[in-house]
Amino acid sequence: xxxxxxxxxxxxxxxxxxxxxxxxxxxxxxxxxxxxxxxxxxxxxxxxxxxxxxxxxxxxxxxxxxxxxxxxxxxxxxxxxxxxxxxxxxxxxxxxxxxxxxxxxxxxxx
Amino acid sequence: xxxxxxxxxxxxxxxxxxxxxxxxxxxxxxxxxxxxxxxxxxxxxxxxxxxxxxxxxxxxxxxxxxxxxxxxxxxxxxxxxxxxxxxxxxxxxxxxxxxxxxxxxxxxxxxx
Numbered sequence: 600x601x602x603x604x605x606x607x608x609x610x611x612x613x614x615x616x617x618x619x620x621x622x623x624x625x626x627x628x629x630x631x632x633x634x635x636x637x638x639x640x641x642x643x644x645x646x647x648x649x650x651x652x653x654x655x656x657x658x659x660x661x662x663x664x665x666x667x668x669x670x671x672x673x674x675x676x677x678x679x680x681x682x683x684x685x686x687x688x689x690x691x692x693x694x695x696x697x698x699x700x701x702x703x704x705x706x707x708x709x
Numbered sequence: 710x711x712x713x714x715x716x717x718x719x720x721x722x723x724x725x726x727x728x729x730x731x732x733x734x735x736x737x738x739x740x741x742x743x744x745x746x747x748x749x750x751x752x753x754x755x756x757x758x759x760x761x762x763x764x765x766x767x768x769x770x771x772x773x774x775x776x777x778x779x780x781x782x783x784x785x786x787x788x789x790x791x792x793x794x795x796x797x798x799x800x801x802x803x804x805x806x807x808x809x810x811x812x813x814x815x816x817x818x819x820x821x
Contacts, residue, residue, distance in 0.1 A: 630807055632809060634811070639718065639813065639814075640813060641715070641798060641811050641812055641813035641814045642753070642798060642811040642814075643811075644808065644809070644810060644811075647807070647808060647809075649807050655807075655808070657808065658710065658810075689752065689753075691809075693809060696741040696743065696758070696802050696809070697743060697755050697758065698743070698745075698753075698755070698800075698809055700752040700753050700754075701752065702752055703752060
């Protein structure tokens, strides 16, 4: 059974803080993704990675960066958190197209 | 990049009726089209998918159809039940780009 685990379920951070969201998968998948989910906007892709140290911008990369030093771990970084980054963040890994999601991190920036 | 549009955003049906959700995509190179179901407070999970070499696929009460010429695909749920109430997302992936792009979601409510 594929397991994708996000480090935190809920997170509250202050404006201007540097925030790290961690994601780990245990199925040796090459592809990993970070999405944010907002009501009425669906799942919007922030960044994805198809190999270690490789990254590609998604549709809304502004204000975010990522790191993939090991195949199983994909980190999302908010360099300087802002209130408009308050959202649900979902990590996923994929094999042959099928995506497996983490449980999500609800981030609130105050 | 790929753009996926999904309609309707909300859909209410009576229990036992059918529900249809439609999506269009922009990248003619896209070749894989999954559908995900997200129940309240839970993560999205794959319920059915279709690849570009197939026009229709069925799994019990759910089916997906694909029209590559028109670049649209649809999810059909028959004999709906209250447990079908959830948000449904369509998605598309281009083999070359590897990017999985989602539609904006449809909140389906099945009324008892």
